[in-house]
Amino acid sequence: MSSTLVELEHISKSYGSKLIIDDLSLTIHENEFVTLLGPSGCGKTTTLRIIGGFEMPDSGRVLFEGRDITNTPPNHRNLNTVFQKYALFPNMTIAENIAFGLRISKKSKQYIDDKIKYALKLVNMEDFADRSVDSISGGQQQRVAIARAIVNEPKLLLLDEPLGALDLKLRQEMQYELIRLKNELGITFIYVTHDQEEALTMSDTVVVMNQGYIQQMGTPESIYNEPENAFVAAFIGDSNIIPGFMVQDKLVDILGVRFDCVDSGFGTNTPVDVVIRPEDVILGKPGEGRMDGRVTHIIFKGVHYEMEVMAGGFEWLVQSTVGHPVGEEVSISVDPFNIQIMNKPASEDEEAIKLDE
Amino acid sequence: MNKRSFTAPYIIWIIGGTLIPLAMMFYYGLTDESGTWTLQNILAIFEPGNLRALWKSLLYSAACTVVCLLLSYPIALILRNVKRAKGVIVFIFLLPMWVNFLLRTMAWQVLLEKGGVINGILSWIGLPKARLINTPGAIIMGMVYDFLPFMLLPINNVLSKVPNSLTEAAYDLGASKAQVITKVLLPLSVPGIVSGITMVFVPALTTFVISNMLGGGKILLIGNIIEQEFTVGDNWNLGAGLSIVMMIFILVSMAFIAKFDKKGEGLA
Numbered sequence: 001m002s003s004t005l006v007e008l009e010h011i012s013k014s015y016g017s018k019l020i021i022d023d024l025s026l027t028i029h030e031n032e033f034v035t036l037l038g039p040s041g042c043g044k045t046t047t048l049r050i051i052g053g054f055e056m057p058d059s060g061r062v063l064f065e066g067r068d069i070t071n072t073p074p075n076h077r078n079l080n081t082v083f084q085k086y087a088l089f090p091n092m093t094i095a096e097n098i099a100f101g102l103r104i105s106k107k108s109k110q111y112i113d114d115k116i117k118y119a120l121k122l123v124n125m126e127d128f129a130d131r132s133v134d135s136i137s138g139g140q141q142q143r144v145a146i147a148r149a150i151v152n153e154p155k156l157l158l159l160d161e162p163l164g165a166l167d168l169k170l171r172q173e174m175q176y177e178l179i180r181l182k183n184e185l186g187i188t189f190i191y192v193t194h195d196q197e198e199a200l201t202m203s204d205t206v207v208v209m210n211q212g213y214i215q216q217m218g219t220p221e222s223i224y225n226e227p228e229n230a231f232v233a234a235f236i237g238d239s240n241i242i243p244g245f246m247v248q249d250k251l252v253d254i255l256g257v258r259f260d261c262v263d264s265g266f267g268t269n270t271p272v273d274v275v276i277r278p279e280d281v282i283l284g285k286p287g288e289g290r291m292d293g294r295v296t297h298i299i300f301k302g303v304h305y306e307m308e309v310m311a312g313g314f315e316w317l318v319q320s321t322v323g324h325p326v327g328e329e330v331s332i333s334v335d336p337f338n339i340q341i342m343n344k345p346a347s348e349d350e351e352a353i354k355l356d357e
Numbered sequence: 358m359n360k361r362s363f364t365a366p367y368i369i370w371i372i373g374g375t376l377i378p379l380a381m382m383f384y385y386g387l388t389d390e391s392g393t394w395t396l397q398n399i400l401a402i403f404e405p406g407n408l409r410a411l412w413k414s415l416l417y418s419a420a421c422t423v424v425c426l427l428l429s430y431p432i433a434l435i436l437r438n439v440k441r442a443k444g445v446i447v448f449i450f451l452l453p454m455w456v457n458f459l460l461r462t463m464a465w466q467v468l469l470e471k472g473g474v475i476n477g478i479l480s481w482i483g484l485p486k487a488r489l490i491n492t493p494g495a496i497i498m499g500m501v502y503d504f505l506p507f508m509l510l511p512i513n514n515v516l517s518k519v520p521n522s523l524t525e526a527a528y529d530l531g532a533s534k535a536q537v538i539t540k541v542l543l544p545l546s547v548p549g550i551v552s553g554i555t556m557v558f559v560p561a562l563t564t565f566v567i568s569n570m571l572g573g574g575k576i577l578l579i580g581n582i583i584e585q586e587f588t589v590g591d592n593w594n595l596g597a598g599l600s601i602v603m604m605i606f607i608l609v610s611m612a613f614i615a616k617f618d619k620k621g622e623g624l625a
Contacts (some may be wrong), residue, residue, distance in 0.1 A: 076527050080529055085522055087520070087526035104536060148530070303446075
């Protein structure tokens with residue numbers, strides 16, 4: 001991967017007695033799309049605000065291109081922010097909003113005019129230069145906020161839940177738009193959201209946070225397919241989290257039934273948590289699978305049916321394009337590579353995280 | 358009873374409290390003692406004595422407005438960032454308003470007069486006595502004291518409604534702290550400033566109580582002249598005529614001000 005742009009070193013921050021971020025370290029590379037994902041209050045926005053310079057960490061350092069910027073005010077940082085509620089200046093036109101940063105840095109009129117045109121074109125808002133802020137829709141304000149940030153040619157763009165206020169259709173459109181912008185501009189994005197789908201769709205790297213800790217960091221695929229703990233598994237998508245134990249390498253006991261799996265290195269007869277995604281549970285005729293059960297609920301979700309199946313004393317969440325009526329006897333089986341084994345929480349911190357979720 | 362009849366009290370109020378008195382004022386102002394129509398009461402504003410009083414009124418009320426603005430704006434900026442004690446601080450500024458207006462002005466008389474409190478302190482620390490009362494400074498001081506809350510409240514109202522994200526956005530885009538004020542907060546608080554100016558300038562322009570009590574009857578503002586025409590001079594026609602001139606003055610300044618305060622946010 002390319003060179004390091006931002007490093008957070010052992011950042012801690014609390015408000016009063018409430019610890020928001022606890023000894024957080026994170027490295028972000030140039031041209032990376034990093035998403036901080038987590039429930040509200042997990043410290044993701046505070047982390048972003050510390051990078052932006054709006055909050056001071058209680059301890060730890062922020063490095064930007066290797067330089068310590070912990071005490072640098074926001075107006076001297078080479079980055080820009082797209083705020084949650086856009087924060088466009090209502091007393092200025094769209095063009096004046098976009099020109100704000102350029103006028104502050106005393107660029108020539110010609111340069112500013114060119115930049116406004118370029119930025120408006122980039123966000124498909126060419127005809128809106130002289131409109132007032134309150135005459136355009138939320139989605140359009142969103143685009144202007146992005147344009148206003150990127151004309152300053154920052155190395156880093158911080159986005160604080162920028163799509164949160166938009167409706168679903170527009171949100172999906174803007175997701176593609178943001179990916180396109182990031183690729184065209186070649187700048188680094190740090191994106192904060194609580195929407196796991198948004199995070200998986202857009203990011204190169206997803207950082208899952210909870211209770212001020214980084215729970216897991218990795219590509220969207222690895223976060224989804226190989227969650228490291230129960231919090232990540234539960235937060236990203238739906239999942240069945242079942243207590244079990246490793247009999248030996250590549251063999252796990254779930255609810256008294258042995259399943260082949262692909263994980264090893266957990267020792268023998270070790271208690272573990274097993275994660276199985278609902279779309280990976282295969283339903284068949286009774287006796288054909290690993291264990292038998294009975295369908296207790298079914299809902300039609302559009303793309304698939306979502307069912308609950310009582311088997312082995314556990315209520316399995318199952319998604320399938322084939323529906324089975326309530327009361328039908330079925331069998332359950334799972335392909336070995338779809339069984340994800342996680343360590344049981346070891347430390348008290350991890351335990352607390354699990355209890356609090 | 359239909360819904361319309363509920364408007365009756367207000368219609369009576371408007372007719373009895375506004376329209377009839379206004380009509381009377383215009384009648385007196387545009388006639389002489391014998392009841393013949395004339396413009397001389399209006400034109401009387403151009404007499405040197407009256408013109409001087411009007412000029413002084415404009416000058417003093419403008420000075421009072423500027424001082425109020427200069428005092429209020431920084432406080433309002435500070436109050437923006439105060440979280441817990443904000444209500445208490447605003448309350449302290451409002452507190453004097455609950456004391457009777459005449460009493461408050463009289464208190465300044467006691468403070469400023471020759472044998473008053475301030476001169477007492479001055480001579481106690483060995484400084485010569487100063488002539489404080491019956492000066493333009495005393496009148497402007499009294500005006501500022503009486504009208505300051507009317508400037509602070511609308512500005513505070515508007516400024517505290519500006520979301521933090523706007524100042525942060527400006528800061529993020531490279532603006533210094535001073536630029537955040539001049540480029541974002543100041544333009545956004547124009548409606549508050551404008552209504553503050555109206556609410557201070559208009560009463561200061563027409564006051565006669567403050568100039569009476571702190572000017573010792575020696576400094577005549579246009580308000581004093583009008584008052585004297587009604588009480589001492591017994592010339593209601595002239596008093597009404599000059600009042601019409603003042604009303605036009607105020608209407609023109611309001612129209613001018615309304616140009617800025619299009620949304621009426623300052624009064625909210």
